[in-house]
Amino acid sequence: MLLTKREEQLLKAFQTYGKLSLNQISDILKVSQRTVYRTISELTDSLNTVNVSILKDKTKYYLSGEVEGIKDFFSQASFDSSQRLNLITYRLIISQQAVTNEELQQEFGVSNVTIIQDIAEIEKRLADFDLFLQRTNGYSIVQKNAQTRRFLAILMSNNVSISDFWNQDYGYFQELNLEKLTLAQTIFQDYQDDLPELDAKMTEFFIILLALSSWGEIEEKSSKVSRLALDFSKKVFARFSKETAEFYNIQEILFFASVLDELLIKRQESPLYNESFDGEFFYRISNLIDKVSRYTKIDFRKDPVLFKFLFHHIRLSLAVPVIFNTSSKRHITYLAAHKNEYLHTVVSLLVQDMFPNYLNSEAEYELLTLHFASSLRRSPDIYPIRILLLTDERPLARELLLSRIKSVAPFVEKIDFKPLLQFKEEDRQYYHTVLSTKPLQGDVAYLVSIYPDAKEILSLQEYLQDIQANQSIILKEETAVLSGLNRQDYLAASQTLLQQFILEDVANSATFEATVREIMEKIPVISDQTYLSDKLLNRFERSPFAIPETNLALLHTQSSKVRQSFFGIYNLKQPVKALSMTKEEEVTKRILVMLTKIDESSEIRDLMTAISQSLIENHLYTEIYRTGNREIIYQLLNKIFTERIKKLEN
Numbered sequence: 218m219l220l221t222k223r224e225e226q227l228l229k230a231f232q233t234y235g236k237l238s239l240n241q242i243s244d245i246l247k248v249s250q251r252t253v254y255r256t257i258s259e260l261t262d263s264l265n266t267v268n269v270s271i272l273k274d275k276t277k278y279y280l281s282g283e284v285e286g287i288k289d290f291f292s293q294a295s296f297d298s299s300q301r302l303n304l305i306t307y308r309l310i311i312s313q314q315a316v317t318n319e320e321l322q323q324e325f326g327v328s329n330v331t332i333i334q335d336i337a338e339i340e341k342r343l344a345d346f347d348l349f350l351q352r353t354n355g356y357s358i359v360q361k362n363a364q365t366r367r368f369l370a371i372l373m374s375n376n377v378s379i380s381d382f383w384n385q386d387y388g389y390f391q392e393l394n395l396e397k398l399t400l401a402q403t404i405f406q407d408y409q410d411d412l413p414e415l416d417a418k419m420t421e422f423f424i425i426l427l428a429l430s431s432w433g434e435i436e437e438k439s440s441k442v443s444r445l446a447l448d449f450s451k452k453v454f455a456r457f458s459k460e461t462a463e464f465y466n467i468q469e470i471l472f473f474a475s476v477l478d479e480l481l482i483k484r485q486e487s488p489l490y491n492e493s494f495d496g497e498f499f500y501r502i503s504n505l506i507d508k509v510s511r512y513t514k515i516d517f518r519k520d521p522v523l524f525k526f527l528f529h530h531i532r533l534s535l536a537v538p539v540i541f542n543t544s545s546k547r548h549i550t551y552l553a554a555h556k557n558e559y560l561h562t563v564v565s566l567l568v569q570d571m572f573p574n575y576l577n578s579e580a581e582y583e584l585l586t587l588h589f590a591s592s593l594r595r596s597p598d599i600y601p602i603r604i605l606l607l608t609d610e611r612p613l614a615r616e617l618l619l620s621r622i623k624s625v626a627p628f629v630e631k632i633d634f635k636p637l638l639q640f641k642e643e644d645r646q647y648y649h650t651v652l653s654t655k656p657l658q659g660d661v662a663y664l665v666s667i668y669p670d671a672k673e674i675l676s677l678q679e680y681l682q683d684i685q686a687n688q689s690i691i692l693k694e695e696t697a698v699l700s701g702l703n704r705q706d707y708l709a710a711s712q713t714l715l716q717q718f719i720l721e722d723v724a725n726s727a728t729f730e731a732t733v734r735e736i737m738e739k740i741p742v743i744s745d746q747t748y749l750s751d752k753l754l755n756r757f758e759r760s761p762f763a764i765p766e767t768n769l770a771l772l773h774t775q776s777s778k779v780r781q782s783f784f785g786i787y788n789l790k791q792p793v794k795a796l797s798m799t800k801e802e803e804v805t806k807r808i809l810v811m812l813t814k815i816d817e818s819s820e821i822r823d824l825m826t827a828i829s830q831s832l833i834e835n836h837l838y839t840e841i842y843r844t845g846n847r848e849i850i851y852q853l854l855n856k857i858f859t860e861r862i863k864k865l866e867n
Contacts, residue, residue, distance in 0.1 A: 221326040223248070224260045228287070236277040255328065298335075301325055302541040303376050304389055305332075306339050310369050311393070315355030342540060343368075345574040361433035363472055370426040374537045379417050394428070397461060401428035404456050411449050412477070413485055416529070422537045426476065427453065435468045441759065442474040443493050446482050450474035480536040483760070486528055487826045493760040496798030498535075499833045500765060501571050502527050505564075507836040509589060512563045515600070520592045521864060524834045527588055534576055534584075542580040561586040593685075594628055600685050601630035602649040607637045610654055610667050618654075618667055625678040628685055647691055650684045704862065710820035711858035717742075718854060719785040720847040729793045729805065730754055733772065736808060742781040743812070749778045761796035763803035764832065767843050770795045770803070771832060773811035782821050783812045784828060786842070786850065809842065827861040828854065 220228065223246055230237060230245050237245070242253045257278065261271045269282040296304060305325070308316055321332045340350045346368050349359045358365060373390050381388065385399060405424045409415065415423075442450075450473045454465045483495040506524060510517045517523055565582040593600060604622070608615055619632050635644070637655060640662075645651060653662035663680060666673055723739065725732040733754055737746040753772045763770040787808045797803035809832070813825055831838040831853075841853050 220263055221259070223256050224263060227256055227260055228264075231271075231278075231280045232284075232287075236274065236279040238277050242278070296325060299541045301327070302335055302339060302342075303372065305335055306343075306540070307369075307372055307376075307390060309339070309350070309356055309358055310361075310365060310372070312357065315353060315357040317355040320355075338541075345577070363433065363435050366429050366433045366435075367426065367476065369432070370422055370429055371537055372540055373425050374418060374422040375540055377421070379421060382421050393432075398425065398428040400460055401425070401457070404453055404460070407456075408449060408452055411445070411452075413481060415481065416533050419481065419533060419536050423477070427457065427473065430454070430457065430465055430469050430473070431463065435472050437468055440471055440475045442471060442478050443482055446474040446477040447471075449477065480532070484528075484532050486525065487830065493756070496760055496762050497800065498532070499528075500798040502531060503834050503836065505567055505571060506834070508567050509560075509563055512567075513560055515593070517589060517592055518835055518837065520595070521860075522595075523588065523592045524830075527585070530584065530588065531572070531576075534581060535573070538575050539578060539580055540575075542578060557586060557590050560589055564589060594626075594682070601628060602626075602681065602685050603631045603647070603691065604629055604633070604681075605640075605644055605648040605651045606632055606634050606654070607640050607651060607657070607662055608634060608654040608667065609636055614667050618665070618669075621669065621674060622677070622681075625674055626681040626685075629681065649691055650681070706818070706820050707824070707858075707862045707865070710818060710824055711855070711862070714782065714784055714821065714824055714858075715851065715854060717781065717783050717785070718847075718851060720788070720850060721785075722788045722790060724790045725793065727791060727793065729770075729795045732789060732793050732808070733757075736772075736787050736810060739787075740783065740785070740810065740812070742783050743778055744780055745778040749774070749776055749812075752776060757795070761798060761800065763795040763797040763805055764839060765797045765799050765801070765803060767839055768792070768804055768806040769809060769832075769839070769843055770805045770807075771809045771811065771829070773813075773829065775813040775815055775817070777815050779812045779814040782814055782817050782825065783810070784825065784854075785810050807843065823865075824858055824861060827857050831857050 226246060227242065230242070234241075239250055239253055242257075243250055246253065246256065248256070257271055264270065264280075264282075264287075267283065267287060269280055269284055269287060271278055272281045305321060308321070308324075318329060318332050318336075321327075321335075322329060325332075327335075336350070336356060343350060343358075347364055348368060350356055351359050373387075377387055377390060383402070385395070387395070387398075401424045405420070405427055409420070447470075450470045454470050454473070457463075458465050478493075479495070483493055484498050485494065502524060505527065506517050509515075561582065564586045568582060568585060569577050606615070606618070608618075610618075615634055622632065623629060633648070637653065637657070640651075651662040652665050654665060654667045656664055663677075665677055669677065721739075723732070723736055725735050734746070734750045737743060737750045737753075740746075743749050753774055756774055757770075757772065762773075787810065789806055789808065792804045792806045794802045795805045811825055811828065813822060832842065838853060838857070841849060845853065
């Protein structure tokens with residue numbers, strides 16, 4: 218006999234426990250009492266075929282009849298809520314005609330009410346991607362167009378794991394042309410080295426999108442794409458066309474190139490030397506960090522790696538967003554979110570306000586909250602603590618203990634050692650807490666074993682996290698120790714850029730274009746001002762870099778017309794209007810110019826990148842660029858270069 222998974226679960230429960238109450242069945246099946254009644258009724262109909270009934274004795278149900286005859290039974294495939302939503306959506310997209318409620322009930326073994334609820338949730342989620350359902354003789358997607366194709370590639374990427382994908386195991390998603398999918402894998406891999414580094418899931422998405430070429434309609438429209446995206450798309454489609462003996466028109470090539478541009482090529486971590494970039498994307502991430510810092514009063518901007526982690530996470534989430542996902546209370550992201558409820562609330566509201574609708578889901582909010590919560594526990598630059606360890610143990614034992622403390626509490630900035638007898642009460646004012654490897658009289662120090670076991674380490678971790686969250690102000694002196702193999706090269710490079718740095722006024726014209734040309738005439742390290750002005754203006758048109766709400770604009774490029782790399786700032790006598798990173802007009806009062814010669818050293822290029830990142834990632838630094846005089850900005854550049862060198866050497 219063929220049972221649903223729920224019926225099978227209930228039958229096994231009867232065979233194991235005998236009599237069951239309504240509440241017990243509800244707990245076992247993890248469903249409502251209404252669903253329990255329906256399941257009992259459906260199982261009764263199935264069991265009647267083998268002369269078995271379900272009877273009720275007062276408040277409990279039990280099996281009656283030829284129970285011994287129930288030996289073999291089979292269950293049809295069952296799906297949790299998230300799986301069912303994904304598969305119903307897949308069915309709606311690929312079906313050539315409307316899908317009825319009855320067909321979905323039969324296919325997924327659920328009730329009419331469940332299908333109606335699922336369709337309502339699917340319809341709401343589709344709207345986030347500008348896709349819509351129509352109800353004519355069933356359910357169907359309004360139009361199979363480029364956006365539907367892209368959504369289908371996202372849906373498949375969500376549901377086929379990376380390992381299954383490379384093993385050509387597509388599970389329930391096998392109604393597409395699998396030969397084209399396998400061929401797309403081979404072709405994309407052959408040319409992948411031409412692209413910037415790709416996440417494995419994003420690679421899967423682009424391969425599926427390539428395999429879906431000619432699926433649905435691509436509307437004719439002109440779109441500007443980068444040279445890299447266009448060249449890659451042309452090569453891939455030429456090979457794909459040859460292998461499949463199919464013709465792909467120019468709109469197919471441009472569509473694939475435009476998606477490559479949007480999701481990957483324009484969103485590189487360091488945009489300084491790219492042909493074009495998505496300035497709005499960079500601005501939104503730095504703005505997210507800035508606003509979370511402002512509303513929580515925790516300076517997440519001090520974490521040097523948070524921007525990088527958010528950059529790569531959000532880039533992937535925008536490319537391959539999770540369409541349907543239910544939050545699990547056992548998941549680490551859930552725990553991170555609900556141990557930091559205010560932080561989670563702030564992150565959720567800001568993401569809703571700053572990013573597209575399709576990124577908004579509880580699962581995404583929890584993941585982003587985890588990034589910020591991890592930053593607190595990871596970085597010694599945000600809420601760092603200093604510890605004094607009182608011990609008479611040998612140096613090797615001390616170092617082993619130190620490494621274990623740092624492994625569970627990386628936010629510990631410094632640990633100093635002192636013999637127990639040398640401890641003085643005034644030492645406390647220089648440390649957030651005092652640890653001791655031996656018991657001391659009174660509540661002097663937190664006792665820790667020199668070789669703590671796992672339980673002790675966890676207790677110590679909780680203690681230090683509590684100290685961090687409720688830390689007091691201490692006295693401390695800042696020290697900086699720099700060492701490294703290429704230190705001298707970096708120091709020479711930093712001095713070269715600092716000596717070239719200028720901040721001066723420009724009696725400029727009333728337009729942005731004319732102002733740029735006037736500034737180029739003032740820079741002596743350029744061999745062809747007209748050529749470079751044209752190049753900068755063309756690049757600015759493709760990727761505008763006026764920073765919103767700052768009155769700043771950045772011009773940057775590398776060129777053979779630059780004799781020496783240069784960074785300078787120009788105050789405009791009269792403000793001009795320029796397009797910002799968010800594609801809106803920004804009143805510009807200062808223009809920052811970064812010019813790099815073609816054969817420049819890696820040290821100069823790296824320090825120039827550090828300047829551009831400081832503009833994007835740190836709102837405090839941006840404010841200094843906006844209002845500071847030459848001496849203040851000179852000191853800021855010196856600080857940025859020093860921090861860069863320290864980071865590389867560490």
